[in-house]
Amino acid sequence: MLKIEIACFNLESALVAAKSNADRIEFCADAHLGGTTPKKDDIETLIANSDKELMLMIRPRGGDFNYSDGEFEQMKSDIETFKSMKIDGFVFGILKENNEIDIDRNIELVELASPLKCAFHRAFDRTSNLENSLEQVIHLGFKTILTSGLTSNVNDGKENLKKLVDLAQNRIEIMPGGGLRSSNINEINSFTNATYFHSSALVDDSGISNLEEINQLKTLIV
Numbered sequence: 001m002l003k004i005e006i007a008c009f010n011l012e013s014a015l016v017a018a019k020s021n022a023d024r025i026e027f028c029a030d031a032h033l034g035g036t037t038p039k040k041d042d043i044e045t046l047i048a049n050s051d052k053e054l055m056l057m058i059r060p061r062g063g064d065f066n067y068s069d070g071e072f073e074q075m076k077s078d079i080e081t082f083k084s085m086k087i088d089g090f091v092f093g094i095l096k097e098n099n100e101i102d103i104d105r106n107i108e109l110v111e112l113a114s115p116l117k118c119a120f121h122r123a124f125d126r127t128s129n130l131e132n133s134l135e136q137v138i139h140l141g142f143k144t145i146l147t148s149g150l151t152s153n154v155n156d157g158k159e160n161l162k163k164l165v166d167l168a169q170n171r172i173e174i175m176p177g178g179g180l181r182s183s184n185i186n187e188i189n190s191f192t193n194a195t196y197f198h199s200s201a202l203v204d205d206s207g208i209s210n211l212e213e214i215n216q217l218k219t220l221i222v
Contacts, residue, residue, distance in 0.1 A: 001186070002189065002221040005175065006214055007200040009035060013209035018050035020214040026055045026091055026119075026146075026198070028056075033062025035121070037078050047086050055119060056082055058092040065095040065123040065148045072105060074204045077080060079112050089116045091146070093123030101127060106198055110141045119144035122178065125151065130160055131167060138172050138213070148178030154188050155179060161192040184218040189221055197221060 003023040008014035009031035017025045028035035034060045040192060043056065058078050067075070072094070079090060082172045090113050094102040110118050120142045127133040130150055137145055147164065149157020154176045163172045176188050177198030185197060199217055202211040 003196045004217050005196060005198045006209055007151050008209055011045060014046045016209050016211050017214060019053055020211055022214050024053040028057030033218050035059060052157040054087045055091050056087055058090050064146050065093055066097050067094060073146045076112060079109060089098055089118055091119045091121050093120045095123050095126055095218045103134055106140050117143040119146055121146045134164060134167055142172040147175050153179030155184060158188060159189050165193050182213055182220060185217055
């Protein structure tokens with residue numbers, strides 16, 4: 001069965017997604033920064049009002065994905081804090097200064113998060129060698145890669161998304177995301193053969209995920 005994850009950058013969006021037909025919520029903060037770690041109080045409120053599968057973003061700031069020692073310690077602390085809550089996993093990704101995947105730091109976070117699952121977010125799209133990056137993320141123990149195919153959106157990246165799905169051979173979930181809406185999900189679905197899709201379901205400037213758009217996305221891939 002094909003599934004949909006909704007990226008929620010504020011509590012209001014997450015509570016909308018909780019009432020929708022979505023399969024999973026990725027909860028974060030600060031849409032203008034591309035997503036950062038949400039506040040504990042907001043996580044607790046969401047958990048109390050949702051039975052959806054829940055993934056939390058672990059990202060101390062916007063910008064690049066090469067973090068200082070202090071920022072890395074904050075990421076570890078956040079995982080330890082949230083791990084005992086009723087969540088299903090974490091979303092993060094750490095790169096070196098040259099935008100190669102930081103093996104040591106990522107594996108430390110994956111092991112710290114265990115037995116909860118981890119998804120490698122769109123930091124993946126900053127890397128340059130699609131096949132090597134894929135194999136590294138699989139080796140690190142991540143269960144999902146959120147990607148727009150090493151481009152800025154799924155429309156431009158659909159060739160690479162298809163290639164990633166083919167290369168992954170079901171060893172990891174390749175989840176197309178970035179500019180995915182009800183207007184193009186059918187095309188991305190049929191072209192890539194992915195099984196999980198990611199959208200913020202935004203249809204205006206409110207910054208709040210739209211319930212009808214979420215349900216339409218789900219309907220189109222069932």
